[in-house]
Ligand SMILES: [Zn+2]
């Protein structure tokens with residue numbers, strides 16, 4: 001079980017599914033949503049996700065065409081990105097209160113990277129999305 005919460009503590013959630021991977025996304029949408037150099041996200045099967053408290057404070061932003069982004073209406077924390085109507089959940093890793101066990105597996109959309117940020121770790125980088133053989137190497 002992995003717990004997470006927003007900045008003000010109203011919204012709490014639990015993830016009872018094996019985490020798949022963490023990615024760093026450098027696209028402009030994730031940079032803006034995070035207010036940071038990139039967005040860091042834990043990916044998991046949506047069936048293992050549940051809100052524990054504060055669900056009435058969850059506000060959805062329709063970030064078409066790919067996803068909806070859920071944030072706390074009180075503190076503004078990004079708490080969830082929903083794809084495929086929730087079948088796949090993407091949890092902003094900064095909201096996690098527990099160590100998910102997995103570590104970042106990739107930087108993607110690096111072609112959209114903020115010019116003021118330099119990637120200095122050894123994690124694989126992709127200009128856009130990783131190719132199919134990379135996903136296969138992760139067992140996905
Ligand atoms: Zn909050």
Ligand SMILES: [Zn+2]
Nearest residue numbers: 025026027030
């Ligand atoms: Zn992104």
